[in-house]
Amino acid sequence: MGAMPSSVIADLRSDTVTTPTPEMREAMARAEVGDDVYGEDPTVNELQAEVARLTGFEAGLFMPSGSMTNQVAIALHTRRGEEVICAEGSHIYEWELGMMAAFSGVVPRFVTAPLGVPDPEDVRLAVRHSVHQSPTGLISLENTHNKAGGTIIPLEVIEQIRAVADAEGLPLHLDGARVFNAAAALDVPLSEITRHFHTVSVCLSKGLGAPVGSVLVGTAGQMKQAHRYRKMLGGGMRQAGVLAAAALVALRDGPARLQADHRRARVLAEALAGAGYRVNLAAVQTNIIYVTLPDAAAHVARWAEHGVLASALGPDSVRFVLHHQVGDDALAGAMDVLLQDRAVAGALK
Template sequence: MSDPHPARTEPLRIDLRSDTVTTPTPHMRQAMAEALVGDDVYAEDPTVNELQQEAARLLGFEAGLFMPSGTMTNQVAIAVHTQRGQEVICAEGSHIYEWELGMMAAFSGVVPRFVEAPRGVPDPEGVRRAIRRSIHQSPSGMISLEDTHNKAGGTVLPLDVLAGVREVADQEGLPLHLDGARMMNAAAAQGVAPREIARHFDSVSLCLSKGLGAPVGSVLLGSRAFIAGAHRYRKMMGGGMRQAGILAAAGLIALREGPALLPEDHRRARELAHALMGAGYAVDLDTVQTNMVYATIPQAQAKSDAWAAQGLLANALDVDRVRFVLHHQISDELLVRATEIIAGK
């Protein structure tokens, strides 16, 4: 007699669309269930306070502020650093422009001034030349860098470039912000402590929900005075989350345990890049520095749809460009199967 309730098997799902797709680990779920909470709008949530303080200590800042997303932390930083009618100097392809829906103009009343950035790396002298002081032009209000640079392929900003842009910012009297959504990947790739990157900046946005694996959240870091100003803008954007310690508890686990996992993501990204090339697709290996692989694939959407039907998910970003992002929930076994699907096996 057949079993009337046969065991259900989940279909194969290898999700390489982003490192935001990870689900909470058992340790995170336990921490969330046991988290002490309070009202964070009153700064009374002990777990949120612990997360903010720990992130600040780790990156060498005075204070931090927990928010729902990296878009919010970036846009709050812009709001605090600038005045309406100013320009934000940023590398071409920067997330704050490409994927934050014009928020710098809609909310802060500022516009971008782009700097050429081959493979995501701007020249400090190019940053200097982008600064505007004329009465006939919008004045420069701040400089923003992105590390790793998403659209360039997850590329890392060399430390000497950070030092060079810091020097320009100091000489010109401009605040310097880091969209550090994946700065922990940059630190791992360079074999340096995260504060060696963060020390060049007046403010840093650090995502917990990407490579570090938390389900939600980013932390904005800076001086106490800067974070005091950020509180107001967070509230204006609807970022006052009240008993947010349930989320911050997972963020603490991500901050403590996530960085050690990143080198394996980077190794698997290189292996995937070579597999894509073996299948006949073009990959610029010089850009495969962290956990991302961008491949040139004709009819990208049709190809990604065909792969999705076999359980492999990737993002077609253009007519002939597909992005793959590795994360800690992609094992070597899943990577092998992904490469088989790509190879048509």
């Protein structure tokens, strides 16, 4: 990665780049702690209980990352040699380093998902029960869908896929890395989305702004087994209350800021599209924007020299992610850099 500029106007690489707020740092400093591997950290226990309550589940388990919560969920639901049905481009496959195969011994079976939304009938047709094929062990959805552009799965589609899961006797897991963004965009309580699933991974370090952590929710029995898998993966964090304290602040304060992130993403997306950038505006539903641009890495490197950071996620794909530490002034400064880039204008001709 190239050198960072001396002054960053806007860091749009991800919503994971936010730094702890003063309120989070204060909460971290005064957090009551214990050994969480023994289940004795009161602040972690409070966080787990609050996420479980918000999502409508019996229990939760705090882990360092969403990749870990997803992979623990896969291990809970499957046996070696089975398949996991998931939408094309799903994070559990694209960015979790083959861990479903390495840890659980299972493989993905993809279904097409325009704008990140799989057709329930395609999900049904992907189920395998034959002795001649790898059986299906789990159906997994991602909401919002990162690689599709931060897109939302409509509630009626989730309901229909849950009906498929029930009819086929299969568990349904949600990778809810940005499920709070989905709830904000739909203007529904979080539980209105999560109640359809058997387990849910909730990330606190993306749009909500916590420095570290995700919570897996499910039944108390599932979380007892998940605790073992977390330990196997090296996820026992001991006096983790200092992290859970910041996560509690994010959980309580962060959701109210998400609609502003979505508004700014729409402003930026429309400005980029108006300047000739290739943006699928139908996919800009929350806080993520993907732009198709030749030689993406070169453009990203040049913008960084002018204080605007973005992510090149392929030879011709750039991602911008809005978050609560990019306000209106920072957004305006970033737009000045992006819209006045003559090299981009040449590439778009």
